[in-house]
Amino acid sequence: MTRPTHLTGVVPPVCTPLTPDAEVDTASLIRLVDFLVAGGVDGLFVLGSSAEAAYLRDEQRRAVVDTVVRHVGGQLPVLAGAIDMTTPRVLDHARGALDSGADALVVTAPFYTRTHPAEIDRHYREVAARTGAPVYAYDLPVAVHTKLGHDLVLTLAADGVLAGLKDSSGDETGLRRVIVGVRGKAAGFSALTGSETMVDSALAMGAHGVVPGLGNVDPHGYVRLYRSAREGDWETARTEQERLLALFGMVRSGDPARMGMSSSALGAFKAALHLRGVIDCPATMLPQIPLDAEEVRRVEKHLATAGLL
């Protein structure tokens, strides 16, 4: 088993390609993984929000981990989301993912229920203790409606409960406090940004890696950005980031009068992967609204502008 020891670099949250009848398209998933690996990524994160984890049935979640773990065969670490409302339900998903060979777990705070820092602390300690696996905290207030406090993350890091943080909160100062706070105090802790648009900044602050949904569409871009930053070539990093910032505009391709942000953003990523020939079908899960032809053309335009067609 490839246990991630200090995970760094580009770790895209892998989309889940579907068949037209809403089943996992494993052939397309394998092609997507190959595309990402060929792009130079350093790890794979399956069953995250970009993977439509919130929409996948349990056996579909299982199929995704099985397929990806078997295909990469230890080449690079595979992190799996164990996304559910509370500890007991998260533990069930965690066991499934670990049985399928995932190297680490990505876990949010409890949601749906009204929670408290003391309960979030207990949640992570239980998940870590009962699975024995590396656990990455997933800070996604837009979904979870709780922000992980940096104090809590730093305590859990220092106590060895958390292996890392995927910060998709948009609170760059909070991420910075974690980055500065773990120095010399939590060896091997990986602070990863989930931002698509602040990667150069995050890396300049000392973030160890990046988990960008848009990395599905343009892994090469994020790998170039990461490498430029690591070499201290901040000018190139910034230019690459600005190109990706423009490309990220594709997430607003869907008409907000017709659909929510999940339909629009995930629909755009899948349309882009379809247009780039990586996956067979751009379908998203129910009850998301599919992009129409005009909206897909907007995605196409973004790809063209970014030089990806």
Next chain:
Amino acid sequence: MTRPTHLTGVVPPVCTPLTPDAEVDTASLIRLVDFLVAGGVDGLFVLGSSAEAAYLRDEQRRAVVDTVVRHVGGQLPVLAGAIDMTTPRVLDHARGALDSGADALVVTAPFYTRTHPAEIDRHYREVAARTGAPVYAYDLPVAVHTKLGHDLVLTLAADGVLAGLKDSSGDETGLRRVIVGVRGKAAGFSALTGSETMVDSALAMGAHGVVPGLGNVDPHGYVRLYRSAREGDWETARTEQERLLALFGMVRSGDPARMGMSSSALGAFKAALHLRGVIDCPATMLPQIPLDAEEVRRVEKHLATAGLL
């Protein structure tokens, strides 16, 4: 099968008693059901928020429905929550509950994901169409972080998609718009309030029933309140409601510095049921924080003041 035709009256969201090792205590669950039925309730809603549905593992959810349906044997309708993030996952829970004999489903809007009225509309239509069961919309913005618009509910009611609404939104005007709006337009639609504290008002507005978490602790009180209201004795209804308003203060027994509102409120309900001798063990699921002795004494005081000890 006892299909609820125009569900009315007191339909408590049944708590899920647990053993000390966090498994469903079916003996206590049966005693609780008997206690509620003896109290005069008109239906049972299992696997709601008060049931800790967010914390129960899939087989525990199944055990709850199995136990209750088998025990009541068609005496009164059993509604089951099918609480999960999106349509495909909700459908899996729905099938489980219906296989176990539930008479109807209670379903929230999608959560965790960023959604849209058009997607919520699609969600309910798919659940209703694919299960063929009566579907009650569960409006609980404190958990779901979306408010169900009354326009959407009225459209779904008129189209026969929804059998009713459990409104726990705290937006009494919205509930009123639904109550007024379905008159003569959606025969059999049940507008139920999930409030513990505005039941007389809701019934005066024309609500058909009430689904109070506190009804676990004092079903007799809510049944008296409901019957007074039905007889037009608003003064008695108000007096009863004010007694229950004071009793409902128990949900703040837990110290907010130590725990969240779920731990405090569900912990108090279970402590009260334990103190009243209905269930064997007041435990709640992980990662909730248990009430300490001092906090349990606060619950006890509330019971004493309300004449329930």
Next chain:
Amino acid sequence: MTRPTHLTGVVPPVCTPLTPDAEVDTASLIRLVDFLVAGGVDGLFVLGSSAEAAYLRDEQRRAVVDTVVRHVGGQLPVLAGAIDMTTPRVLDHARGALDSGADALVVTAPFYTRTHPAEIDRHYREVAARTGAPVYAYDLPVAVHTKLGHDLVLTLAADGVLAGLKDSSGDETGLRRVIVGVRGKAAGFSALTGSETMVDSALAMGAHGVVPGLGNVDPHGYVRLYRSAREGDWETARTEQERLLALFGMVRSGDPARMGMSSSALGAFKAALHLRGVIDCPATMLPQIPLDAEEVRRVEKHLATAGLL
């Protein structure tokens, strides 16, 4: 001076009619006051949210109080909003209003700044102590972004700091806790609902009065509703409330793609007053967007349906 001793009944938040060049139209204001008094109202609340207090310049605020106080000449109590961000600024407005002869002040919690219950407590105590006037707390979280806790209100009531509460929070349970909590503990405290749509319920719970923005348009309706409730004729009260609920739909006359809720609701009230011949000009203050002809027709339709044209 007419000090309000236990204010009860219908106390509309008086709109501020404007000239086409955005000055206070005192002639129309006097006609509006006469219209309300003829409708049977029990008091007048000037410089509230419905008065566009947030938009009026200091001398305009002063002109409104001067005009109304002089015109009503002690016939019925005049409450004046002293709406600003913090204590020192509120005190300046309060002194102006009291100098002009207002009988009482209506004051929100601090806003714009990030506040705390201890600061809100201090705020009300300072305003009451430094002005010596009756102070009504104005609970309007949609504007102030803080909810006044019922515990805080009850403490301030018991300590004689607050003369009453205008509750526009939409939290009927909180209002109920105040109503029940002041009984026998704060003689003369007036619990007023700011709701347009839950007046029968609030009165049934024991609220002392009602401050409905829609009362500008249909004072007679709210007076009938209030009187029916006081006579215990809840059926008539409910029917009247349902008529007013439908009429209140006028606040959504403005196209939400073009304007915010303030433009739409205040624009509708003023259009209605103009259509009913009470005020000369339906203009609202900058930067609100005026209703267009189509939107005014929607207001007209609501008036027609309610039998007010």
Next chain:
Amino acid sequence: MTRPTHLTGVVPPVCTPLTPDAEVDTASLIRLVDFLVAGGVDGLFVLGSSAEAAYLRDEQRRAVVDTVVRHVGGQLPVLAGAIDMTTPRVLDHARGALDSGADALVVTAPFYTRTHPAEIDRHYREVAARTGAPVYAYDLPVAVHTKLGHDLVLTLAADGVLAGLKDSSGDETGLRRVIVGVRGKAAGFSALTGSETMVDSALAMGAHGVVPGLGNVDPHGYVRLYRSAREGDWETARTEQERLLALFGMVRSGDPARMGMSSSALGAFKAALHLRGVIDCPATMLPQIPLDAEEVRRVEKHLATAGLL
């Protein structure tokens, strides 16, 4: 008049020192201005949130601008906040500030009232047109409860309505979109970050300046940080930023059980300025809660750690 042409550099939002009886302490204010100028700052922003503008009475606001403008005598640009709920009230403050000689205005979106992008657009166009002064948009959702969309800002910039943006929203991606969007399209537009903790990142993205509240306490630190960034010495900039990030921890000196964030943060800045000998009295305006001795010691400790005592 010193019109700011492409404002750049460090522009601290100047605190307003008070006497023990809550009047503006002009002698201390002048000393603070001298301290900042000696620290190398490039401009001064008076009557912002750090200035307690929300708490200052109109004549106090006027005294602040008078004092500062007269004292700096055109040496460096003075921007003045015109903070109020809506256009007409903002215009009154704007005229006062411009009469006192302010070089530019800083204006938020409307608050308290429920607003809309079309109204915000109108608001800024009216303020700019009616004053003829350079207008900086102040994006402070924590106070205003509306986020300025980057599209709106870019339109207003391109149309010459806005001279710049002070972005205190915490949304670094939004700031980035403005920075990239104005390039070549709005010459002279200044994108300023209001962050204390992301200054190096903002400058690396292309921000033109920084408006940090903490710059009152340590202007030299922010000037060093700015100059390092301008010289492309990102390593020094980061080290300085990390020192300032730790120093910024002083804003949490106040006990959150006793006071809100305004009391704590502004109290800490003033305590620090008092401890550093710059101002005579650390008092803050009503209804803020003063720091107690223990809390002031926390501020002192932060100063000591940062080498500022």
